[in-house]
Amino acid sequence: MSSEGAALAGLAAFGVGGQSQNLPPDRNQGPLLDRVVWINLAISGVFLVARLWTKWRKTHRLYWDDGLIGLAWLVGLVHATQITTAVAHGLGRHMQYLSTDQREQTIRLGVLSLLSSFLSPMIGRIAFLVTVYYLAGTDKRVKRWPVVLFVAGQLLVNISAIIVFYTQCGSDLRLLWNALSSAADLAEHYAKCSDPVLQTDYGYFQGSFNTVTDAFLTLMPAVLIQHTSRSLKTKIGLAFLLCLSAVAMIASIVKTFYSKALSEPLDYTYDLVALVIWISIELNVVIIVSSLPLMRPIFTRRRPRRANEERPPTPNWGSSTTFGSFMAMKGARSTLARVDSEEAIMPQNAVPMRNLGGGGINVTREVSVTYESSNQPFVHAALVGLIEGEIANPKLVRR
Known part of the structure; x- marks a missing residue:
């Protein structure tokens, strides 16, 4: 039997366009799906805020990777909103319990949500690739061109997946969500649209490339760590x-495995729940694992200095570390100042004047440091701990 004939038989079996004598239980997975999507987004949002707060507190700057990961989360927010709206129309229930309008609205929202499901993890991976690109700049033994190739590959493969999916019926997007309204609409879909198996095959390719990218993002930092x-x-x-x-x-x-459901145009409103859950898991996990390394200063404690211990010298890299960001003009310089108060201008072994009945002489010293927009690598390497020393000056303020 052809795929079209099987689909028509399936529509009859599911009671679409008619009545079925073997109805499955009217289970509703929508509330569960809604909770999973928003809990995942809330968790990744906490990691995102912690990442941005840490970077701003330590550097008073946000960089390209921060802007991209924030954009990935916002696109994920759009995806969660679309899924919630789809649940309100019937996503999570069997199609035969939905009216024709409910089926069309649910599938339409599901089709539109795939755009954000493609874009969010793509942007998140590119954000982490940018971070790795910065980190690789601190190690002359590591080439950065593979990172650039993976960024280009992410754009090419995932944008192509969007084009392939949304042009499968030419310019008539209506056929993407009206196909299961009736037998006539399904027949028109098969007459004008490409084989749904094509979507699954390209989905497998896209998922495989994303998996390879994740493997690269796992191995590349391991090489940098080994070289330290x-x-x-x-x-x-x-x-x-x-x-x-x-x-x-x-x-x-796992998400790639569940994408096979896209080639089975039967009971979409119920059968695609597992795929949507794993889409949500993937896009939020990408945001979390991209943010966690830059949150390292939160988990590290500075060893308190003893009374007779000399103040350590400022790391050499600090005076030339860039704080140029995506919010600053290219080539611009930023001057920051740290104010250290109550530092006695006395030799280390001298007797404090307060012990002699007098008050100590305190001085406020202002230190200006100029950071050029050429050393983002050292800022990021210090934040994640790849190089000695950290940007441990929370009192840095813009002059």
């Missing part, structure tokens, strides 16, 4: 933070 002179304990901690794209890789594999 940090202790074994520190390297293990860095690997835990920087190599978590393995989790996104697993989510991508």
